[in-house]
Amino acid sequence: MTSVYSGSGDPKRSIELLWGIQERPRRGPKPRLTVDGIAAQAIAIADAEGLSALSMRRVAAELGVTAMSLYSYVPGKAELVDVMADRVFGELAAAGDEPEGWRAGLELVARRSWDLYLRHPWLLQVATSRPLLGPNVIAKYDQELCAVAGTGLTVIEMDLTVTLVANYVHGAVRGAIEAAQAEQRTGMSDDVWWEQYAPLLEKVFDAERYPTAAAVGPVAGEELGAGDPARAFEFGLERLLDGIEVLIRGRAGEAADRDRV
Amino acid sequence: MTSVYSGSGDPKRSIELLWGIQERPRRGPKPRLTVDGIAAQAIAIADAEGLSALSMRRVAAELGVTAMSLYSYVPGKAELVDVMADRVFGELAAAGDEPEGWRAGLELVARRSWDLYLRHPWLLQVATSRPLLGPNVIAKYDQELCAVAGTGLTVIEMDLTVTLVANYVHGAVRGAIEAAQAEQRTGMSDDVWWEQYAPLLEKVFDAERYPTAAAVGPVAGEELGAGDPARAFEFGLERLLDGIEVLIRGRAGEAADRDRV
DNA sequence: CGCGATCTCCATACAACGTAGAGAGTTAGA
DNA sequence: TCTAACTCTCTACGTTGTATGGAGATCGCG
Numbered sequence: 007m008t009s010v011y012s013g014s015g016d017p018k019r020s021i022e023l024l025w026g027i028q029e030r031p032r033r034g035p036k037p038r039l040t041v042d043g044i045a046a047q048a049i050a051i052a053d054a055e056g057l058s059a060l061s062m063r064r065v066a067a068e069l070g071v072t073a074m075s076l077y078s079y080v081p082g083k084a085e086l087v088d089v090m091a092d093r094v095f096g097e098l099a100a101a102g103d104e105p106e107g108w109r110a111g112l113e114l115v116a117r118r119s120w121d122l123y124l125r126h127p128w129l130l131q132v133a134t135s136r137p138l139l140g141p142n143v144i145a146k147y148d149q150e151l152c153a154v155a156g157t158g159l160t161v162i163e164m165d166l167t168v169t170l171v172a173n174y175v176h177g178a179v180r181g182a183i184e185a186a187q188a189e190q191r192t193g194m195s196d197d198v199w200w201e202q203y204a205p206l207l208e209k210v211f212d213a214e215r216y217p218t219a220a221a222v223g224p225v226a227g228e229e230l231g232a233g234d235p236a237r238a239f240e241f242g243l244e245r246l247l248d249g250i251e252v253l254i255r256g257r258a259g260e261a262a263d264r265d266r267v
Numbered sequence: 268m269t270s271v272y273s274g275s276g277d278p279k280r281s282i283e284l285l286w287g288i289q290e291r292p293r294r295g296p297k298p299r300l301t302v303d304g305i306a307a308q309a310i311a312i313a314d315a316e317g318l319s320a321l322s323m324r325r326v327a328a329e330l331g332v333t334a335m336s337l338y339s340y341v342p343g344k345a346e347l348v349d350v351m352a353d354r355v356f357g358e359l360a361a362a363g364d365e366p367e368g369w370r371a372g373l374e375l376v377a378r379r380s381w382d383l384y385l386r387h388p389w390l391l392q393v394a395t396s397r398p399l400l401g402p403n404v405i406a407k408y409d410q411e412l413c414a415v416a417g418t419g420l421t422v423i424e425m426d427l428t429v430t431l432v433a434n435y436v437h438g439a440v441r442g443a444i445e446a447a448q449a450e451q452r453t454g455m456s457d458d459v460w461w462e463q464y465a466p467l468l469e470k471v472f473d474a475e476r477y478p479t480a481a482a483v484g485p486v487a488g489e490e491l492g493a494g495d496p497a498r499a500f501e502f503g504l505e506r507l508l509d510g511i512e513v514l515i516r517g518r519a520g521e522a523a524d525r526d527r528v
Numbered sequence: 529c530g531c532g533a534t535c536t537c538c539a540t541a542c543a544a545c546g547t548a549g550a551g552a553g554t555t556a557g558a
Numbered sequence: 559t560c561t562a563a564c565t566c567t568c569t570a571c572g573t574t575g576t577a578t579g580g581a582g583a584t585c586g587c588g
Contacts, residue, residue, distance in 0.1 A: 025471045035554040061545065071371035074547075075566050083546065125583020131392075133445045137467060148480035155479055162503075165487035170435075170503035173442060177434030184394045206279055207400060210286045218416055226426035232423035241424075246418075249510030295535020296583040322574065335576080336537050344575065 019081055024092050024140035025251065039069060041079050045089045049126070052090065056187075057128040062086075064262060091132050092140030099145045104152065111153030111248055112167075116175050116243055123179040128189070130180055158257040167250055174246055175239075182235035278344055285353050285401035300330060302340050306350045310387070313351065317448075318389040323347075352393050353401030359383060360406045365413065369515065370508055372414030373428075377436050377504055384440040388448070391441055419518040428511055435507055436500075443496035 021027070023041060045070055052060045062083055064249040080086045098118055105111055123129055134143075150168040159167065189195055194202075213220040282288070284302060308329050313321045323344055324334040341347045359379055366372055384390055395404075411429045420428065450456055455463075474481040 021467045021471065033554090033556050035566080039522070039565095047474065059359075060470060062547080063545080071565095072567055073545095074568085078565055098574070105530075139464070141471070144477060144480055146479035147484070151479040151483050159485050161486045165483055166499055166502040167506075169442070169499050170506060173438030173499070173503060174431075174435050175438070176434070176441065177438030178431075180437065181430070181434060182299070188394070203282075206282045210282065210288070210402070211405065211452060212434075216405060216409035218412040219405055220410050222422050222426055223408070225422045238427055238430050238434070241427040242386070244426075245431060245510035245514060246435075247510070248513040249506035249508070252509040252513070253506060253573065294533065294583095294585045296537080298536070300536095323576080324574080332536095333538055335539085338576075339536055 020085060020088060021139075023080065023085060023089055037079070038071065039075070041089060042093070044069065044076060044079055045086065045093050048086055049090050049094060052128040053126055057087075058129050060128070087132055088140070091129060091134065092142045094122070094126050094129060095140070095146050096142035096172070098149065099142060102264075107156050108157045109251065112171055112247060112250065113243065115150050115153050116171050116246075119172065119175045120179055120239060123175070123183065127183045130176070130183060133182075135247075157254050158260075159254065163253070163257075167253075168252075171246065174242060178235065178239045178242055181238065185235050250257060281346060281349060282400075284341065284346060284350055298340070299332065300340060302350060303354070305330065305337060305340055306347065306354050309347055310351050310355060313389040314387055318348075318392050321389070327353050348393055349401070350378070352390060352395065353403045355383070355390060355403075356401070356407050358386070359405035360403060363399055365410075367391065369415050369418045370512065373432055373508060373511065374504065376411050376414050376429075377432050377507075380433065380436045381500060384436070384444065388444045391437070391444060418515050419521075420515065424514070428514075431511075432507065435503060439496065439503055440498045442499065444498050 026041070044065060045185075048060060048065050051064060051068070062076055065086075066073045066076050076086070080089070105114055147168075150172070151164055154164045154167050154243075157164075185196070189201075287302070305326060309321060309326045312325060312329070322334075323337055326347075327334045327337050337347075341350070366375055408429075411433070412425055415425045415428050418425075446457070449460075453460065472481075
């Protein structure tokens with residue numbers, strides 16, 4: 007989770023970075039690089055090998071400069087990650103037209119977010135709470151809110167609903183990515199891993215003490231096995247939207263009641 | 268997220284560690300430490316200062332030994348974190364008696380998990396997908412499944428439902444913890460931070476382009492401001508349980524239909 | 529009893545990390 | 559042309575996890 011923190015630096019500098027307002031330096035040698043170029047290279051590394059492989063030295067090396075050169079473009083690693091995150095959120099905006107109706111809208115929001123995380127798993131480890139108010143993050147927020155506009159929900163409820171979907175997707179995609187990475191990291195498929203693990207576990211696991219786990223675990227493992235976090239995502243999304251529908255129907259009912267009076 | 272990986276090591280060794288089956292060494296000097304003691308110290312550090320402050324040297328120093336001593340108890344840092352996680356999950360088992368009914372049960376599961384993460388925020392960064400099948404993790408899984416047993420859901424659905432709740436809580440608590448840590452890290456309350464940020468943002472933010480965000484953002488900020496991720500959690504939990512209720516009601520209906528036929 | 533296998537613990541070492549500091553070299557405004 | 563401002567590099571410091579090898583303690587076995 008969240009192993010890279012953002013917004014530690016000067017807010018003014020961060021805003022300039024994220025929004026690309028770098029007043030052209032008047033003197034000195036022409037910059038060989040750009041913030042966008044650096045961010046793009048960093049994103050490529052993080053996508054391919056994860057955040058742990060992302061180092062200033064590595065990014066610099068691939069750009070043909072030394073690590074310290076980067077510090078004339080970016081105050082530090084944390085701010086670079088902020089830029090990376092905002093750039094990557096930009097992919098969401100490009101994604102086609104909005105469907106009709108809040109349910110299809112929210113579903114699309116969730117799916118787009120899911121896909122985005124799968125493309126950029128390192129995003130899960132970036133703290134997005136406080137700052138990071140880059141142009142693309144704001145666009146994303148707006149896009150999400152639009153999906154639940156006109157449903158009769160209060161403004162606060164709209165925000166809460168959008169947050170709920172975001173939180174759920176985050177949690178679900180984390181499971182999916184962990185599973186995928188576990189396989190990649192250990193070089194062992196889930197099946198193979200279980201084959202090794204199961205006999206060892208049997209020796210210590212007390213089936214009588216945990217009858218429910220003993221009954222469900224193997225079946226769930228068998229059926230869902232080998233990376234069906236995608237199915238878990240679908241299942242959860244359906245339930246989530248059902249729950250939101252209950253709320254929205256209730257609001258509509260209230261409105262109807264008021265009209266009747 | 269997830270910045271510490273687990274299960275890279277030998278499964279047999281991991282199982283022994285997690286379940287405490289260390290066959291007493293017959294020869295050599297008496298160990299000065301125990302795995303549990305090491306884990307406890309490590310947990311204390313991580314609780315107080317976060318996973319990033321947790322280093323082998325640090326743990327060792329507080330136990331009065333050198334870093335390398337720890338390696339005779341634990342194969343590496345990853346495995347130590349595994350043990351830490353399992354130990355900490357043990358707190359869930361101790362938590363009182365189970366309520367009647369699936370809804371109250373699931374709600375309690377969610378709340379207990381929420382509380383646990385708040386007590387041990389570093390848990391968010393530990394990959395829990397593959398191994399980690401320590402005694403307490405299994406107990407937790409059993410406890411959660413029990414909450415949805417006897418609802419008419421299939422075994423698979425029980426697993427999916429429990430996963431759904433876990434995923435949601437994970438996502439929600441992440442938001443809460445990030446907000447809290449942002450405040451602590453920057454030494455700035457959300458309000459103060461916004462005061463600094465807002466005027467800068469106004470210069471670059473185009474309210475006409477994003478009318479919904481412009482309308483909702485300030486209100487949500489005002490009302491929810493200063494760390495009400497707790498409220499977001501409550502709101503989301505309610506929706507989630509409503510959604511699950513739709514499913515369970517549906518299953519009950521199907522059963523009734525079958526009985527009628 | 530005493531030898532040797534086996535263990536714990538320590539000191540040292542290595543590569544990699546983010547980045548501070550100082551200096552070399554380039555450019556444009558005065 | 560002079561100089562302020564800028565980019566880029568080199569070196570260095572304090573971290574990190576952990577590989578390696580050795581010193582000393584302890585027990586099983588002869």
